[in-house]
Amino acid sequence: MNPNEPKVLRRDAAQNRQRLLDAAERVFTESGMDASVDEIARVAGVGMGTLYRRFPTKEALISALVRKLMDDLVAIAKTARDRTDGRGLEQLLYGTGEVIASQRGCLPRLWSDEETKALKAEYWRIMTELLIAAKAAGRIRADLTDTDIEVQFWAMRGVIETTRGVTDTAWKRHLALCIAGMRPGAEELVEAPLAERLARRVSSR
Structure with missing residues (x-):
């Protein structure tokens, strides 16, 4: 063995x-x-x-939960990558929302856990591929960046945590509104996208 x-x-x-x-x-x-x-x-x-x-230890239990969560997210990303119509990014966003909404307890550790860095890197690689495909298909505006998507995840987490115990679906409407704003033809964005180094600082909190 x-x-x-x-x-x-x-x-x-x-x-x-x-x-x-x-x-x-x-x-x-x-x-x-x-x-x-x-x-x-x-x-x-x-x-x-x-x-x-x-x-x-309790830490070992939390780490196991986070790993399971990231395994699920990577599986969702791989499934979304199979789409050829440019809708894979949207599928990934909704699939990610479903997973984290059903497992809210580990959200504070989801993106900052050091033990799952390789899984997170794989997830973000696939997400970037899906973003490129969505732009090529005309589904998403050309100036959208991967850090814009990351900020969307932070916002979705905030909605999920804020509405806990009241409603389990508010995040879906919020996400639908955000995706509508990502469509080509929307108003020009005035603010620059968040720099990747700043996104990493936020994710590590």
């Missing part, structure tokens, strides 16, 4: 791990990331010993 390959868990251990991840998503969404691991174990229906065998 290759020592670098991830260890395959027994069926019961894998089920316990998934129960803990599902419970953590629920607890963090309802109570924020300050929620205790005791509550997560209770919701998962397992003992604290089981939790600590799977996740030695």
Whole structure:
């Protein structure tokens, strides 16, 4: 066996791990990331010993959730890349919104987590490809930049967090309005796009 390959868990251990991840998503969404691991174990229906065998620290549990979230986002990006009509960017935006709206508890760590840098880089590479394709198809204005899309994600996160517990769909209307403003023929943009170095500073917060 290759020592670098991830260890395959027994069926019961894998089920316990998934129960803990599902419970953590629920607890963090309802109570924020300050929620205790005791509550997560209770919701998962397992003992604290089981939790600590799977996740030695709360940080390890959070990192696993963020990785799962980024895996889902990369999968959505790859699916959107298969489109040939220039609509892949829009599909990616809505798909990303669906994922982060359903897993709000980890949003503060989504773009700043150091353990998932490679996944985030892959996601942004695909997003840039989709932006280029959307421009070529005449779906998106030519002066839109990748940092404009990144700012849109920050705005969408703000809507999702602000409307938590009130409505789960406000972000969709907000996104539809933003996409309408991205169409060719809209008014000329006066402000310059956010510089990439500044976007990185914001994302790291």
